[in-house]
Amino acid sequence: MVEFARYYINFIRDFFANIGKFFKALFEAFADLLFNGVVEFFQKFSAASGSFTLLDWxxxxxxxxxxxxFLVFVVLKLWQLITKYIKFSKKEFEKEELLEEITFLNTKTIELIDEKNKILALQIQKLGGAAADESGKPISYDRENKKEEYLGPSRFxxxxxxxxxxxNTVTAIHMKDEDMINLRELVSRFINFSASKLGxxxxxKIISxxxxxxxxxxxxxxxxxxxxxxxxxPYAMGKFFSHDSSIIAVQPSWRDRAEMIGYLNEFTKKFNETDFLKSIYEATYRDDICIVVLDxxxxxxxxxxxxxxxxxxxxxxPDAWLIDIVPDNQPGDPKNFKNGKILLPQNVWFIGTANKDDSTFTITDKVYDRATPIEINAKAAYIDAPQTDGVTFSYDYLNDLFRVANKDNALSxxxxxxxxxxxxxITKNMKVTFGNRxxxxxRAFVPVYVAxxxxxxxxxxxMVARKIFRKFESLNLPFLQNEINDLSALLDRLFGKNAFVECQxxxxxxxxQF
Structure with missing residues (x-):
């Protein structure tokens, strides 16, 4: 053990001696470079310059x-590196201090929010609302039992x-006697109104x-x-029914319902409302005709x-037409919300306009089958119409007109x-069928069209031309020439020659195309 101790002491002594020699040699090298070398350089230069010519000088x-x-460049670069390192170290130090301060502020914010929720829960209890749980947060908020209006900020x-x-606005529709007209008169009145008032x-046929x-x-x-x-x-329809249509410009970036309806911003806790959502919500207060245009x-x-x-x-x-907006109701939410949902009113119609060009997408069968397509491919001729006013129509009255038309003009x-x-x-030869929808x-369209x-x-x-024949576009038509000719003959035989003008x-x- 004594021998090992003697060995280890000598090892430590030699180790630190070598470290000392290293720094000594390093110091001597710098001294030679910066001092001794400079003196020697000038001595050699002085000895050699005695025989210099002009060109040598x-x-x-x-x-x-x-x-x-070069020496100045090296010194400047070293100085820049040193200053950058100092600045970087300072920034990192300041960043750590800032993060600590942010953490402290977040903690305080959470404490304040918890305290606010406890106060709000107590206020709700006093107002007859739901009880609070052990943490002080309200379990629920019952709008029907509230006694005072919530005056805080709303996310909508x-x-x-x-x-x-x-x-405190009366929205019930009181129709005038002159506005209680049938569908045939309604069509004529709109045509005259549009021509005389709007040009x-x-x-x-289009209006019918x-x-x-x-x-x-x-x-x-x-x-x-x-x-x-x-x-x-649809713009003219809004003017005619004394309730302007809401025209929503569809954007190419729309990918889901959030683009159209809006979404809850989790950071700001505010709902990004759209004009589309506002139009639907406003319709919940009204009894007249509401038209939303998706341009x-x-x-x-x-x-x-x-x-x-x-x-x-x-x-x-229709009671199941609930649109999900937010997960639940909160104090300050709109009055007509039901558990974070809006009941889509029956007095709303969605009218989409569509072009067929390279900048647009093809509308799929899923959409066409559920909508009523109307083609407008030509401008109507000038109409010298008398001055005609619009109408004040309630949804119930218009719906009654539709109901009477379906009863009086049912399909033969x-x-x-x-x-x-x-x-x-068509099912046998084209492999296309009508379907129940x-x-x-x-059955709903034709009686009203007749009325x-x-x-x-x-x-x-x-309807056959736009709802059924349109499906032929997906078929390999050049191989169905005989079937197309037979179908044309069948239409004349069943309904009369040239009776189905649109289909023919x-x-x-x-x-x-053949």
Whole structure:
């Protein structure tokens, strides 16, 4: 053990001696470089310069300047590196201090929020609301039992403004005697109103199809070439019914319902409300006709952002038309919310306008099958209409007109039999079938179309061309030339020669492609 101790002591002594020699050699090297070497350099230079010529002196001067510049450059770079390191260290130190301060502030914020929630829970208890749990947070908030209006900030700024606008406002519709007209008169009055007041001219067939479409579905698609008045038609309808239509410009970036309805910002705890949501919410206060226009609806994929509403509107019970907005109700939420949901009013129609060009998406069968398409491909002729005022219509009155039309103008037995034969032919030869949904829409559309002044076969022609024949676009038509010719002949045989003008025109366009 003594020998090992002696060895280890010598080892430590030699180790530190070597470290000392290292630093001594390093110091001597710097001394030689900065002091001894400089003196030796000048001595050698002095000895050699005795035999310098003029050219040698010039070269010596140039080299000396270059060496000095290099030395200055090295010193400056070292200085920059040192200062950067010092600044970096200082920033890191300040950053750590800032993070500590942020952590402290977050802790204080959480404590203040907890204290605020406890105070709010006590206030709710005093107002007759729900009890608070052990942590002091309210378990729930019952709007029906509240005794005072919540005066704090709301996460729904626009919708709360709607509540204020309709507060203590009578929204019931009191119709005048001159406004209690039938559907045929309604079509004529709109055409005259649009021409005399707005300078917009529409064909009677288009307007009849529009009202019949309203009776058929809550969703309609106005399509056709640009500049034919697709957007102006629902705009004029809003003016006619004394309640301006809400025109929502669809953006190409819309990918889901959040783009259309809005979303809750988890950071600010505010709901990013859209004009679409505001229009729907405002309709919950009204009893008249409310029209929401989705302008250029196929700039984005309709089945992406509108899928939820399409599914909701398919439900037979209107009480199930609930749109999820937020997970639950909170103090300060809009009055007409039900557990964070809005009940979609029945007096709302969604009218989409669509162009067919390279900048738009194709509207899929899922959307077409649930909506009523109306094509506007030509401008109507000028109408010298008398000055005509709009109407004050309640939703209930318009719905009664639709109900009476369905009762008085139900599809004839012959028309149903011919439709069945047409369905059998198309199913067998084209592998396309009507389906219960389309048949239900035809039964709703045609009677109202007849009540608006059209004929039964005109209404059938309109719906068959747009709801059934449109599906032929997905078929390999060049291989179905004989079937197309047979279908054209079948239409003449079942419904009369040239009775189905729209369908025959569609088939003629297909034949031109052969």
């Amino acid at each position: 010039v070269m010596a001067f140039v080299v000396l300047v270059i060496n000095l510049a 700024v626009k919708l709360i403004q709607v509540d204020k606008e309709y507060d 917009l001219f529409y064909d009677r 199809a529009f009202f019949a479409g309203m009776a058929t579905s809550k969703t309609m698609i106005l399509e056709g070439i640009s500049g034919t008045g697709k957007t102006s038609l 250029e609806m196929n700039l984005a994929r309709v089945e992406y952002y509108f899928a939820e509403l399409l599914s909701l509107l398919e439900m037979p019970d 037995l012959k028309a149903l039999e011919n439709l069945e034969k047409l369905d059998q032919f 389309i048949m239900k829409q035809i 608006c002044g059209g004929s039964e076969y005109e209404g059938l022609d309109y 025109a569609y088939l003629s366009n297909i034949k031109k």
